[in-house]
Amino acid sequence: MKDVREALFVGTTTSGKPVRRPISPHLQIYKPQITSVLSIFHRITGCALAVGTLVLVWWLVAAATSDVAFATVSMVLHTWVGHLALFGWTVALWYHFCAGIRHLVWDAGYGYELSSVHTSGAAVLAATVVLTVLTWFIGIIVV
Amino acid sequence: MSKSPKQTIMRSTLSQVRGSGSAKSGTAHWWAERATSVALVPLTLWFILAIYRMAGLGAADIAHWVSHPVNATLLLALILVTFHHMALGLQVVIEDYIHNDRTRLGVVLLMKGVTALLAIAAIIAVLKLAVIG
Numbered sequence: 001m002k003d004v005r006e007a008l009f010v011g012t013t014t015s016g017k018p019v020r021r022p023i024s025p026h027l028q029i030y031k032p033q034i035t036s037v038l039s040i041f042h043r044i045t046g047c048a049l050a051v052g053t054l055v056l057v058w059w060l061v062a063a064a065t066s067d068v069a070f071a072t073v074s075m076v077l078h079t080w081v082g083h084l085a086l087f088g089w090t091v092a093l094w095y096h097f098c099a100g101i102r103h104l105v106w107d108a109g110y111g112y113e114l115s116s117v118h119t120s121g122a123a124v125l126a127a128t129v130v131l132t133v134l135t136w137f138i139g140i141i142v143v
Numbered sequence: 144m145s146k147s148p149k150q151t152i153m154r155s156t157l158s159q160v161r162g163s164g165s166a167k168s169g170t171a172h173w174w175a176e177r178a179t180s181v182a183l184v185p186l187t188l189w190f191i192l193a194i195y196r197m198a199g200l201g202a203a204d205i206a207h208w209v210s211h212p213v214n215a216t217l218l219l220a221l222i223l224v225t226f227h228h229m230a231l232g233l234q235v236v237i238e239d240y241i242h243n244d245r246t247r248l249g250v251v252l253l254m255k256g257v258t259a260l261l262a263i264a265a266i267i268a269v270l271k272l273a274v275i276g
Contacts, residue, residue: 003242046232053229057265063202064268070202097187100180107177135191139198 034121042099045092052089087136094131098124172231179228186221193218209272218269226262230255 011021062069076082102120163169241247
């Protein structure tokens, strides 16, 4: 035992065998539920958006550098891989945006009933789909 | 007044008065993450509209768009708040998954350094586009 905190994680199975108790929420043991799944999605999309900022910085720096550099960014973003990355970025952005607002509502002290949690979770998923489709619809048809 | 049960409090009185807890910085990190997220709601919506505006434009047209003071202001605000929010969020993720104290400190500092450099690069690019074109 390297860390005294590990003493808190010592438990026994029903047969009396000593085990290291899992720290909640242990992904391999806990049954996936909409609450835990949406929570981990919020973290994953946040990390994905952090990667996405690299594209934003590349795009801005290229625009400020030269027409050639900017043409390179435009070319890469217009490949199917580029479009796929942008689509993924849109999904991550709208999910993190909606789930973030859900968190702010919780922080304000509302929506803690289990039924409300399930409803708001479903609403976040629905809003993500609608906003993503709407964003690309406007992008392709209107712009 | 009912008699409270005897408790052994192992924290020093100074630590209790400061109220900073195990995070050592109280609720500052938590608050900053929330405050930046609130600011990002309108800034993100504005940025999506800005992307529509700039779709298909060349570097010169984008420089012209950025040279408008309102656009430059909002773009810089978006960059500052985004990278601040990102550093706060990534720090929590790193602290949750890296248990070795030295590695955790090193990775957090590295992440903060990279985030700061990205933010500076984006700001310099916007300022150059806005001022020089």
